[in-house]
Amino acid sequence: xxxxxxxxxxxxxxxxxxxxxxxxxxxxxxxxxxxxxxxxxxxxxxxxxxxxxxxxxxxxxxxxxxxxxxxxxxxxxxxxxxxxxxxxxxxxxxxxxxxxxxxxxxxxxxxxxxxxxxxxxxxxxxxxxxxxxxxxxxxxxxxxxxxxxxxxxxxxxxxxxxxxxxxxxxxxxxxxxxxxxxxxxxxxxxxxxxxxxxxxxxxxxxxxxxxxxxxxxxxxxxxxxxxxxxxxxxxxxxxxxxxxxxxxxxxxxxxxxxxxxxxxxxxxxxxxxxxxxxxxxxxxxxxxxxxxxxxxxxxxxxx
Amino acid sequence: xxxxxxxxxxxxxxxxxxxxxxxxxxxxxxxxxxxxxxxxxxxxxxxxxxxxxxxxxxxxxxxxxxxxxxxxxxxxxxxxxxxxxxxxxxxxxxxxxxxxxxxxxxxxxxxxxxxxxxxxxxxxxxxxxxxxxxxxxxxxxxxxxxxxxxxxxxxxxxxxxxxxxxxxxxxxxxxxxxxxxxxxxxxxxxxxxxxxxxxxxxxxxxxxxxxxxxxxxxxxxxxxxxxxxxxxxxxxxxxxxxxxxxxxxxxxxxxxxxxxxxxxxxxxxxxxxxxxxxxxxxxxxxxxxxxxxxxxxxxxxxxxxxxxxxxxxxxxxxxxxxxxxxxxxxxxxxxxxxxxxxxxxxxxx
Ligand SMILES: Nc1ncnc2c1ncn2[C@@H]1O[C@H](COP(=O)(O)OP(=O)(O)O)[C@@H](O)[C@H]1O
Ligand SMILES: [Mg+2]
Numbered sequence: 001x002x003x004x005x006x007x008x009x010x011x012x013x014x015x016x017x018x019x020x021x022x023x024x025x026x027x028x029x030x031x032x033x034x035x036x037x038x039x040x041x042x043x044x045x046x047x048x049x050x051x052x053x054x055x056x057x058x059x060x061x062x063x064x065x066x067x068x069x070x071x072x073x074x075x076x077x078x079x080x081x082x083x084x085x086x087x088x089x090x091x092x093x094x095x096x097x098x099x100x101x102x103x104x105x106x107x108x109x110x111x112x113x114x115x116x117x118x119x120x121x122x123x124x125x126x127x128x129x130x131x132x133x134x135x136x137x138x139x140x141x142x143x144x145x146x147x148x149x150x151x152x153x154x155x156x157x158x159x160x161x162x163x164x165x166x167x168x169x170x171x172x173x174x175x176x177x178x179x180x181x182x183x184x185x186x187x188x189x190x191x192x193x194x195x196x197x198x199x200x201x202x203x204x205x206x207x208x209x210x211x212x213x214x215x216x217x218x219x220x221x222x223x224x225x226x227x228x229x230x231x232x233x234x235x236x237x238x239x240x241x242x243x244x245x246x247x248x249x250x251x252x253x254x255x256x257x258x259x260x261x262x263x264x265x266x267x268x269x270x271x272x273x274x275x276x277x278x279x280x281x282x283x284x285x286x287x288x289x290x291x292x293x294x295x296x297x298x299x300x301x302x303x
Numbered sequence: 304x305x306x307x308x309x310x311x312x313x314x315x316x317x318x319x320x321x322x323x324x325x326x327x328x329x330x331x332x333x334x335x336x337x338x339x340x341x342x343x344x345x346x347x348x349x350x351x352x353x354x355x356x357x358x359x360x361x362x363x364x365x366x367x368x369x370x371x372x373x374x375x376x377x378x379x380x381x382x383x384x385x386x387x388x389x390x391x392x393x394x395x396x397x398x399x400x401x402x403x404x405x406x407x408x409x410x411x412x413x414x415x416x417x418x419x420x421x422x423x424x425x426x427x428x429x430x431x432x433x434x435x436x437x438x439x440x441x442x443x444x445x446x447x448x449x450x451x452x453x454x455x456x457x458x459x460x461x462x463x464x465x466x467x468x469x470x471x472x473x474x475x476x477x478x479x480x481x482x483x484x485x486x487x488x489x490x491x492x493x494x495x496x497x498x499x500x501x502x503x504x505x506x507x508x509x510x511x512x513x514x515x516x517x518x519x520x521x522x523x524x525x526x527x528x529x530x531x532x533x534x535x536x537x538x539x540x541x542x543x544x545x546x547x548x549x550x551x552x553x554x555x556x557x558x559x560x561x562x563x564x565x566x567x568x569x570x571x572x573x574x575x576x577x578x579x580x581x582x583x584x585x586x587x588x589x590x591x592x593x594x595x596x597x598x599x600x601x602x603x604x605x606x607x608x609x610x611x612x613x614x615x616x617x618x619x620x621x622x623x624x625x626x627x628x629x630x631x632x633x634x635x636x637x638x639x640x641x642x643x644x645x646x647x648x649x650x651x652x
Contacts, residue, residue: 194388196388197390199355199375199382200382200389200390202375203380203382204405205379205402205406206376210405214401215392218392219392
């Protein structure tokens with residue numbers, strides 16, 4: 001008997017398992033609150049948003065709200081929001097990746113890793129009014145760091161064109177919660193790179209660069225992109241930080257929606273709904289991408 | 304001159320010796336196994352040959368070249384890991400071709416070699432699958448092909464079969480030996496499984512606590528173990544306390560019954576020498592010209608090819624393996640039996 005036959009017979013993958021019996025309904029009880037919440041606070045609002053987007057002030061059906069989305073100031077709002085989300089997702093993503101690399105594969109002492117992950121856990125949730133005030137107190141026109149730079153180093157940030165209340169100032173502020181989120185998401189992925197892969201590559205003659213290009217990066221790419229999409233969404237939906245930092249000076253989509261829905265001057269609820277609907281579409285697209293990418297990397301890494 | 308030479312290799316991890324004064328000559332085309340319990344330094348030694356660890360002292364010569372401190376990617380040595388370590392993002396064919404691609408071989412050469420390797424491991428139809436679509440045994444064969452595709456000077460395998468089921472382990476063991484002999488490649492194989500080491504190797508290095516205990520052919524290692532560790536680690540061994548030792552007459556008393564043995568002057572005896580006998584040396588009944596003991600059967604264990612008895616003689620317990628035959632009647636528990644073993648089969652340690 002040839003060994004080929006042997007292997008064919010003996011190494012079949014596990015046969016598909018029998019379909020399990022349907023679960024009794026009480027097994028669903030534990031996740032009941034989750035579905036209730038999802039229904040009340042995700043599904044219902046989305047539905048009313050969807051309906052409201054097609055209604056005018058009197059409640060009659062209209063497509064005008066969607067037509068209004070093409071108004072220059074609305075397009076600008078989307079554009080600046082997408083830009084700031086992209087910049088802080090990529091910037092925070094790269095910075096977070098570098099830090100996570102340092103504490104996982106970079107051979108830094110273990111306490112650095114503990115410190116970084118504790119900090120990241122806290123900082124990734126630090127946003128809104130407190131974050132804005134923290135940055136105003138340090139990098140504002142009369143902030144600590146601004147003053148120290150001016151008095152000690154003779155460097156006047158605001159004369160050089162920097163402003164905390166500008167696009168880049170807001171991006172910098174966002175980075176404070178963006179890169180820690182990246183650290184939290186990407187560290188497990190870096191831990192998942194097995195030492196043997198690097199050694200096998202080296203053993204076959206590869207340099208460190210070749211290993212990263214041909215093996216490590218392709219394996220990590222879905223995780224990195226997926227993480228960056230989460231960062232994008234994180235910045236895309238932010239509202240309070242930008243509002244309290246710039247006081248509406250930068251017209252993010254969320255800020256415009258806020259003023260359309262509850263503002264006195266620009267009151268147009270239908271347009272606000274249509275804009276929110278636009279955000280949902282953009283985020284849904286992002287999440288679909290994320291899901292597809294993650295599925296690909298998980299397939300590879302199935303044990 | 305030997306093809307691979309390790310001279311006085313030691314490796315310390317933070318002052319603790321993992322390998323000490325390791326000396327070995329491997330001939331071209333030879334299959335050598337490192338055999339020993341977990342933690343005895345087998346992997347560390349292998350990794351020094353591959354370049355993943357640097358020796359604390361000593362030199363490694365490969366084909367007359369000093370490679371002691373050479374980078375792993377400069378050595379042209381193939382390595383197979385226990386965990387397969389296939390690149391999960393590359394297909395079987397891409398995995399096998401990886402080393403040649405790194406060497407910037409042209410596509411036609413790579414394709415030809417990949418096809419040749421796939422033929423060697425009988426996985427032609429799986430070229431475009433990803434590792435996760437293969438069974439463990441198939442993955443390990445791909446890993447073997449990947450290591451061989453670069454035509455390494457030496458093939459290193461670190462417990463390559465440990466993660467596989469018993470049956471596939473035996474099949475793949477034969478495969479590895481067949482491929483090794485077909486290519487005539489110099490091979491170092493690490494295992495803690497004595498059966499693997501004995502069945503595969505031209506020579507076996509038995510290791511314990513970072514030191515070499517004995518180097519020899521499987522036959523020598525099994526039949527002429529030079530230390531008590533080797534005798535006990537390789538195969539089963541009864542070590543029985545004795546009294547009334549008479550070295551000149553080569554006799555002693557085992558639970559009061561006289562036993563004749565063969566003593567070699569070169570052999571160093573311990574303070575309280577014991578008699579060593581392998582279980583398979585025993586035969587039922589009182590045989591002519593043999594040592595004969597009479598004792599009582601304590602347990603009978605049917606293992607398939609052999610029937611293992613535990614026999615009690617004057618308070619001493621020992622194991623005796625009898626070959627199974629369909630027409631024998633194995634002794635029963637509690638039965639008084641006579642059991643024999645040849646004079647040349649036992650020795651003092
Ligand atoms: N990188 C390392 N750092 C510290 N100790 C190590 C390292 N690698 C191996 N050792 C130690 O060296 C000894 C030999 O290990 P190893 O070569 O892996 O044994 P084996 O492969 O025979 O099981 C063990 O005591 C192990 O704990
Ligand atoms: Mg080991």
